[in-house]
Amino acid sequence: MLNNLRKFLRRSKILVYIKRYIFERCYRTKWLLVRPYLIKSYFKDHHIRKMQIGTGPSLMEGWLNTDIHPKSSEVIYLDASKPFPFQNSTFSNIYSEHLIEHLTYKEGLFMLNECYRVLKPGGSIRIATPSLETLIDLYSQDKSDIQQRYMKRIFDKFYPENRTYREAIVINNAFRNYKHQFIYDRSTLQDSIEEAGFIEVTSCEYGESYDNNFQDVESHGKNINDQDIDQFHTMILEAKHPI
Numbered sequence: 001m002l003n004n005l006r007k008f009l010r011r012s013k014i015l016v017y018i019k020r021y022i023f024e025r026c027y028r029t030k031w032l033l034v035r036p037y038l039i040k041s042y043f044k045d046h047h048i049r050k051m052q053i054g055t056g057p058s059l060m061e062g063w064l065n066t067d068i069h070p071k072s073s074e075v076i077y078l079d080a081s082k083p084f085p086f087q088n089s090t091f092s093n094i095y096s097e098h099l100i101e102h103l104t105y106k107e108g109l110f111m112l113n114e115c116y117r118v119l120k121p122g123g124s125i126r127i128a129t130p131s132l133e134t135l136i137d138l139y140s141q142d143k144s145d146i147q148q149r150y151m152k153r154i155f156d157k158f159y160p161e162n163r164t165y166r167e168a169i170v171i172n173n174a175f176r177n178y179k180h181q182f183i184y185d186r187s188t189l190q191d192s193i194e195e196a197g198f199i200e201v202t203s204c205e206y207g208e209s210y211d212n213n214f215q216d217v218e219s220h221g222k223n224i225n226d227q228d229i230d231q232f233h234t235m236i237l238e239a240k241h242p243i
Contacts, residue, residue, distance in 0.1 A: 028077065031070050031076070031077035032077055034073065035076050035077050035085065036085075038073060038076045039064070039076060039085065039086075042064045042076075046062065046064075048092055049064065049090060049091045049092060050062065050063045050064065050091055050092055050093040050094070050095070050213060051063060051064045051066060051091045051093070051094050051095070051118075052064070052065050052066060052094075052095050052096070052097075053066055053078065053080050053094065053095070053096040053099055053111070053115075054066070054067060054068075054080065054096050054097065054098065054099030054102075055067040055075050056223065057071070057223060058097070058219035058220075058222075058223065059074055059075070060095070060217065063095070064076065064091075066078035068080070080096075080099060080100075080103060080107070080111045080114075081103055081104075081107040081110060081111065083114065084114045084115075084117070084118050086118045087118070088117055088118065089118070089119070089120045089121065090118045090119075090120070091118055091119055091120065091123060092119075092120055092123045092124075092213075093119075093123060093124050093125070093126075093211070093213045093214070094115050094118075094119055094123070094124075094125045094126070095125075095126045095214065095217055096111075096115075096125075096126070096127050096128070097128040097129075097217070097218060097219065097220050098128060098129060098130070098220045098234075099129075100112075100127060100129050100182075100184070100189075101129050101130055101180045101181065101182060101183055101184070102178075102179055102180060102181055103181055103182065104181045104182055105181075105182045105192075107181070108182060108184075108192055109192050109195065109196070112192055112193055112195075112196035112198075113196045113197075115196065116196040116197045116198060116241060119241045120241065121241050121242065121243045122240065122241060122242075122243045123240070123241045124211050124213070124214070124238060124239070124240050124241070125193075125198060125238065125239050125240075125241070126204070126209065126211075126214045126217070126236065126237075126238045127189065127193070127236070127237050127238075128218060128220070128234050128235070128236045129183075129184055129189065129234070129235055130174060130180075130183055130184075130233050130234060130235070131183075131184075131185065131186070131233060131234065131235035132183045132184060132185040132188075133185045133186065133235075134232065134233050134235070135170070135171045135174055135183070135233070136171070138150070138151065138167045138170060138171065139167050146228065146229075146232045147232075149228075149229065150170070150229055150232055150233060151165045151167070151170050152165070153226070153229060154169075154170045154173055155169070155170075158173055158177065159173075184235070186203065186235060186237070189235070189237055190237060193237060193239050194239075197241070197242070198239035198240060198241060198242075199239065199240055199241075199242050200239060200240045201237055201238070201239040202237065202238050202239070203235075203236065203237060204236040204237070204238050205236070206218055206230075206231040206234060206236065209238060210238075211238070214238065218230070218231075218234070218236075220234070
């Protein structure tokens with residue numbers, strides 16, 4: 001009797017896996033089929049072409065919004081770890097917010113190389129991602145108000161049963177939660193950007209840029225309902241495609 005039950009449960013897990021696999025394949029196929037038409041429509045209506053990678057709920061007007069999980073026909077399917085479906089030198093600007101940390105280090109390099117390929121000479125890229133240095137700084141003896149708020153937010157949301165706030169738990173949460181794969185510090189992200197071929201890598205303040213196309217583009221803070229927290233842990237780098 002017990003063996004029969006175990007066999008049933010094992011088979012059930014397999015069935016769940018098969019159903020999930022079929023659903024994901026059908027979902028991906030659906031969006032791949034309509035993608036060429038959505039891209040063609042965007043190109044027809046926009047002579048100046050800009051792309052957002054990892055749109056989530058944050059549509060940007062005038063941009064080609066892309067995501068691995070499109071929620072509407074206003075967003076095209078794009079797996080940032082795979083070759084982009086665009087010709088060389090297609091876009092003037094590329095923006096990605098809280099996306100590259102969901103890729104492995106090698107996948108991040110690949111994404112940046114694809115961004116370089118499809119960006120026009122003289123074009124600009126802006127990458128916003130959590131900062132490893134900010135996380136490590138949580139070990140400061142005298143924590144600032146925002147550092148304390150950040151730790152409290154993580155514990156209240158994910159570890160409400162813990163009475164003692166520990167930096168290691170918050171840092172591990174940043175690595176292991178949210179399906180994150182790789183958290184960058186500034187120098188490592190700059191190395192990856194420069195390795196892809198970009199020049200003039202510059203640190204930027206939240207919502208600020210020398211390029212008007214990137215002014216006030218950050219939206220992740222609105223999505224998590226806390227602009228100050230998002231600004232605190234987000235690192236932003238911009239770079240240019242050489243002419």
